[in-house]
Amino acid sequence: MKSILTFIILVVSNAVVSNSIMAKENKDWHTQSNYQAIISTHVHLDLAVDFKQKQLTGYIEHHLKKLDESVDKLQLDTRALDIHKVELLIDNQWQAGKFQLAELDSIRGNQLTIPLTKNTAKVRVHYNSRPEASGLQWLTPEQTAGKKHPFMFSQSQAIHARSWMPIQDTPAMRVTYSATIKTEPTLRPVMSANNTPQRNQQGVYQFEMPQAIPPYLIAIAAGDIHHKKMSKQTAIYSETAYLDSAASEFSDTQAMIDAAEKLYGEYRWDQYDLLILPPSFPFGGMENPRLSFITPTVIAGDKSLVSLIAHELAHSWSGNLVTNATWRDLWLNEGFTSYVENRIMEVIFGKDRAVMEQALAAQDLIAELEELPKGDSILHVAIKDRDPDDAFSGVPYTKGQLFLMFLEQRFGREKFDPFVRKYFDDHAFQSLDTEGFVKYLKTNLLIPNPGVVSDTEINRWIYAAGMPAETPKPTSNAFVKVQQHIDHWTKNNSSLADIPTANWTIHEWLYFINNLPADISLTRMAALDKAFNLTNSTNNEVAHAWLLLSIKRQYSKIEKRLEDYLISIGRRKLIVPLYKELIKNKQYYQFVKGVYKQARPGYHPLAQGTIDALFEAAK
Template sequence: MHLITRIIQLLSLTLFSCVTQADDNLDWHTQSNYTQIISTHVHLDLSVDFKQKQLSGYIEHTLKRLAPDVTELKLDTRDLTILKVEHFDNQQWHKGEFALAKETDFRGSQLVIKLKPQTTKIRVYYHSTPEASGLQWLSPAQTAGKKHPFMFSQSQAIHARSWMPIQDTPAMRVSYSATIRTDKHLRPVMSADNNPQWHDDGIYQFTMPQPIPPYLIAIAAGNIHHKTMSKQTAIYSEPEYLDVAAKEFEDTQAMIDATEKLYGEYRWNQYDLLILPPSFPFGGMENPRLSFITPTVIAGDKSLVNLIAHELAHSWSGNLVTNATWRDLWLNEGFTSYVENRIMESVFGKKRAMMERTLDSQGLRQEVEELDESDTILHIAMQGRDPDDAFSGIPYTKGHLFLWFLEQRFGREKFDLFLKAYFDNHAFQSIDTRGFIAYLDKHLISQYPGKVTIEEVKTWIFKPGLPTFTPLAQSDTFTKVQQHMDSWLSNRAALSDIPTKQWTVHEWLYFINNLPEEISKEQLALLDKTYQLTLSTNNEIAHAWLLLSLQKKYYVVNQRLENYLISIGRRKLIVPLYEALISDEKTRPFAVSIYQKARAGYHPLAQSTIDALFTEYE
């Protein structure tokens, strides 16, 4: 083991249970006893079985007692088959006693393991099931290469428990290692130190020395190849995506360098990207050292690389400093969205960063009108609810705007120094909302009195909607787009007069999203004929146009719509389209026919979301 790795491990042992969290705000979504005993390190020894669609083997927990009289280790599981348990004491492994409770709700089944006073480690032998919500198993036909199967995990928010028995809470942190066995023609990768060399025996070793919350433990396996982009970055993907992804995301190193200048050292050594098959339900997942990325952002012109900036930003906000519970999600996503925008400004300029902030703000204001008022609170009430319900534009963009508000009030220089110190002082720790407010008050508000009041902060965090003092994001570029749109709609100019040849994806999105409510089908047809919007290969532009077309009943897009919904599984892009189809009785049968073809290729998270839509509109 390298000396520096060992030093990191020793230092991090003191951090596993460090959480800035109020006693009355513990994580409701775990059934583990993480306040009494925790894992400081886990080792996974798993085989990847594509025929059975399961991971099988064992997980080994190295234990640290926080309460000296604790007699049980309680772990989270869901849809796991537990085979046996062993405990380690007196330098030997012994058969252990365990009980698996019945599943009562979406939290799964609590696994209770008896401990002896001298027990230092526990092994749980188990296998996952094909129903695991945190895994997707793809047939060769569902991959880019069409020759080999593919598997990947998605553990956020509480899906890690569906493929390993663990204390599935972001309030605790754990280092991990793994031995993964798979077909010799396939390669596994993890959110750890990935070796780009193929192993002929199909056995791979992984180490993640830094302590991370369990939802960031990630795995994938398939015909995965490697291409270096820079000293610190690389692409992992099927061969079909390798070169185009490396070209699209070649600025990743520049993003790392820019963020280090703003907020301090990148503490994870390598930052690689795994390009997943298009069924991946999210834009990206910030798994440390290896972010999982949807191929839908490979646009050919770097127009959607803000997603890479977002996942990279999590290396500071989320991975380094983590929300202690899922009602504190805004501490991950709001901070990350703010840092993302600062990265984009540093690398691509203020004009682009402001366009992206303006689009996000506009989308947020629409979402605030559509959501239940209680769901527009940053510190959202989550007890009794699936934590996946917390994911909306609220923690992302409202959180971003709150930090932008602080930046404007205190000035960028002071706020940057505060944010850098915040990341440093809470590195490898978890924090809840109350802990953040106390830190903000002590280190910023009280340091510069008269700039921001605690009442204003609490309005942002605990009140619904957007405060009246929310800063307004405005783009001069969009003002010009609006002027061109108004001239066309008022017959003062033709479409051919609008200088669209140099437009960015952001200008197109603003144009489509801001067309008036009363626009006619004839006008839509003219737009389509002039700009070929139905045939757009940019997935964001296509989504905006297809959604508008459905809302205006411009059904000539139906074939493109079907192809679009069958070819990708990113929830952000497909769920609004399905909702528009399902909510209209005339197009619901069309939605059924598409879904019958597409469902098998969607991730379980996407399936459950769309299944619920059909149930809602029955």
């Protein structure tokens, strides 16, 4: 009897341990939710936008589906949320529920556990966000273009959705959502959902997103936002200051949709609009479905930076339609998107421009790899116990793109294009990890075409550090000519007046600046500036390249322009490299401290965190 009892105790004990391990060993380490046992199939948000308190307040309602019938709790991700109460819908009656908020995990936040009864169909969590929410930025009127009204926007990727709503914050699961959003009547909210051009005089707006999306794509913004239609499927939402210029700059968006559909199948999201955010937005763009969030820094006046629009649109197939299951699989999102973006640009603007953009991206990647830890040059990057924002570098974007270009070159577009289109169709509205992709690749491309690409080559691309020997090397004839001009000028065989810059594209200018000698003299820097007025360039990408070179060479005439640039722009791609270079240069350290003191209040929390860490490391 004792041995039988001992056996039962051991079995039960092992089951408890097993369940405990399962709860901790999510396939996606970055979520503390129990999404493998129970999921939200739909969420409804009922929130008020409170600019005075800098918070969203209200409730989120989860519609539940059990994947494991024995599950007796719902676990959600939260970070810096105030949880007020929980309600359970049991037999069509809302009843008070209990909840427990776990201790803070420095990366993943606080796990919220809600005990369930057997018949719980829905759960409501009443809460408010806090001003320090990492996924929201609250701007004062002075920080906006119009200077009269405040502005708020979200940035939920990678795991910042949990900072403004209690949710299963993992790309491995998908939800549809609806929302009731209340604002001051003078303002309007927009979301990654069905936005309507009409304003509501009471400040109450309803939203629906009928397609299932990962939680990081739930997005919200509110402010003095206006609307301008561009085409049958496209429109601009923005402050009035950007409305006309953005509509003109991005007028090719419909043509991009049409080109992408011919290549990769139906655009499945109905409308594709652009929200032009204040310049503090920390990224170039964010692919929130139906409403991409866009930085105004790409409104150049000549469509020279619209590849960013092609990139965010491309996410409508790669990322939004077929999603990386975990953040170590980010390359499946960004590598495919960078590849599709370039194919769209080729159709709309021609092969020469597409190749120039490939070459610039590849050059930037090579330079970045010199500074990245070796492990972070792996496509299937290891980021357990790390912030998933660490996965964002040129590696998932450009190394991923070059991998797909490698496959395209080996198999030819006549075979590779149908494969990519079938890949999107077969995995539509699903999440996929790297292992699943490799299996699909072998089954649908490698095995039907034996001897073209080996398993060893695939593994080298995906699982090995650095760049494989067979990496494509995009070469632009235009850049060859630019390099010749650089060489002739630096060897005193020609003058700056001999360089035919009148018809140069943004890409030729970037190549020119980025490939000047690293030890170029201050005399030559001054000559360049006098000839081409580079310090005062109104193109933010050209200005960035010139300012970065000037800091490295201690060309002091850029200091006023540099100060204005850093204070007026919050896009991390454009400001972080400048801060890095300034902070490590003793001559500029006091200067950059003063500039950052002025600029920091206008930066997004993600940018603040990155730059704070740079200063901390320099102490």
